[in-house]
Amino acid sequence: MPAYWLLKSEPSTFSIEDLARSPKRTTCWEGVRNYQARNFLRSMSVGDLAFFIIATPTLRQS
Numbered sequence: 183m184p185a186y187w188l189l190k191s192e193p194s195t196f197s198i199e200d201l202a203r204s205p206k207r208t209t210c211w212e213g214v215r216n217y218q219a220r221n222f223l224r225s226m227s228v229g230d231l232a233f234f235i236i237a238t239p240t241l242r243q244s
Contacts, residue, residue, distance in 0.1 A: 187222070187232040198236060 189211075191197070201207060214220045226232075 185225075185227070185230045187226060187230060189232050189234045190237055191234070193236050193238065198234060201234065 195213075196209075196211075201209060211223055214223060
C-alpha cells in the first residue's frame, strides 16, 4: 500500500513548472535543513503518492 505525502516548496526555489520540466517528472530534493523533514524524504518510496503545494504570500485586504 502506498504512503501519502504532502510536499511544500517556495516558488522562487522550486516551482511546479520546474517539476514538470524534470525528466520523468522526478527530481532530487536538495537543501533540506530540517532533520525530521530530511528523514521523511529519505523514507519515501517509488509508488508513494504526493500532493505538491507551492507556498505563496497571502493577499492582505485593506
